[in-house]
Amino acid sequence: MGLMEAVIDIPAEHEANVFGQFDVFAKKIERTLHVTLIARGESVKIMGEAANVEKAKKVLMQLAELSKRGTAINEQNVDYTLALVLEDSKESILKLDGEIICHTLQGKPIKPKTLGQKAYVDALRRKMIVFGLGPAGTGKTYLAMAMAITAFRNNEVGRIILTRPAIEAGEKLGFLPGDLQSKIDPYLRPLYDALYQIMGAESFLKNSERGLIEVAPLAYMRGRTLDNAYIILDEAQNTTPAQMKMFLTRIGFGSKVAVTGDTSQKDLPAGQVSGLDVAISVLKNIDDIAICSLTSKDVVRHPLVQKIVKAYEEYESRSRNRGRDSRKKPDRVKKR
Numbered sequence: 301m302g303l304m305e306a307v308i309d310i311p312a313e314h315e316a317n318v319f320g321q322f323d324v325f326a327k328k329i330e331r332t333l334h335v336t337l338i339a340r341g342e343s344v345k346i347m348g349e350a351a352n353v354e355k356a357k358k359v360l361m362q363l364a365e366l367s368k369r370g371t372a373i374n375e376q377n378v379d380y381t382l383a384l385v386l387e388d389s390k391e392s393i394l395k396l397d398g399e400i401i402c403h404t405l406q407g408k409p410i411k412p413k414t415l416g417q418k419a420y421v422d423a424l425r426r427k428m429i430v431f432g433l434g435p436a437g438t439g440k441t442y443l444a445m446a447m448a449i450t451a452f453r454n455n456e457v458g459r460i461i462l463t464r465p466a467i468e469a470g471e472k473l474g475f476l477p478g479d480l481q482s483k484i485d486p487y488l489r490p491l492y493d494a495l496y497q498i499m500g501a502e503s504f505l506k507n508s509e510r511g512l513i514e515v516a517p518l519a520y521m522r523g524r525t526l527d528n529a530y531i532i533l534d535e536a537q538n539t540t541p542a543q544m545k546m547f548l549t550r551i552g553f554g555s556k557v558a559v560t561g562d563t564s565q566k567d568l569p570a571g572q573v574s575g576l577d578v579a580i581s582v583l584k585n586i587d588d589i590a591i592c593s594l595t596s597k598d599v600v601r602h603p604l605v606q607k608i609v610k611a612y613e614e615y616e617s618r619s620r621n622r623g624r625d626s627r628k629k630p631d632r633v634k635k636r
Contacts, residue, residue: 423590434594444558527552536561544575
């Protein structure tokens with residue numbers, strides 16, 4: 301393909317935001333798309349093969365528009381915009397702008413950062429029960445927590461109930477000291493962390509004492525009917541089919557449910573079927589139930605986490621393929 305040049309305008313006040321500190325974002329775009337960027341005043345010249353120059357134009361124009369809308373560009377924005385452009389996706393990162401759910405205690409906006417997360421949040425708004433599936437770092441629990449707190453603050457629900465199965469992550473912790481609450485707190489710590497960050501410890505404790513926010517192991521749900529509540533079941537891949545059925549049949553009028561889990565990280569005993577897998581298969585065609593699958597592209601933690609998740613996905617895919625090949629019977633050799 302032939303070489304070409306293109307020039308686009310980026311206002312001087314947005315150039316530093318788009319290019320990043322010490323031009324780190326510009327260098328990433330150059331490496332990824334094999335182009336050269338030269339900034340002169342408010343003009344940016346792009347040089348390289350025609351197809352790559354067009355892709356670089358799309359990336360820079362989207363980032364510049366994001367900057368004009370008041371967004372501080374970060375590495376995740378750049379990586380995700382590059383990924384969409386490299387896939388020749390018709391979607392744009394600009395669709396995510398303005399989609400703020402709520403703010404943390406420090407005033408930081410909580411919003412979907414990928415199109416997969418946006419679809420998940422939209423499903424949480426529309427559907428009564430939503431299954432959020434995906435690897436670590438995709439925001440499954442955090443976004444559900446933000447939606448629950450927003451619904452609680454807006455008086456759409458009367459209380460928040462957070463639960464997860466109390467199963468060790470591949471370790472035997474033995475007999476922990478302390479009372480019952482002390483024993484179950486380590487299992488529920490990730491839920492507390494998210495609550496403290498969004499709501500604040502003081503507000504959480506006040507509402508918890510009044511019974512309006514409850515954090516409890518899944519076993520505590522048996523026999524209850526949960527009306528007018530926002531209920532989040534976290535780490536659902538570690539439920540048994542009986543536990544999942546028990547949980548889903550607790551739901552009462554005026555309630556919303558988010559079930560989150562990562563089917564690749566089960567801590568159940570060997571041979572035990574996951575209640576999450578069974579529920580997805582059984583409930584997939586029921587109206588008012590949504591199943592949202594997030595992928596490594598939706599990871600919003602450190603970029604290295606995204607690479608780790610993708611590497612494991614590729615490894616597990618190769619392992620499954622090898623397993624299928626080994627189960628095939630060898631062709632019989634005809635005797636002469």
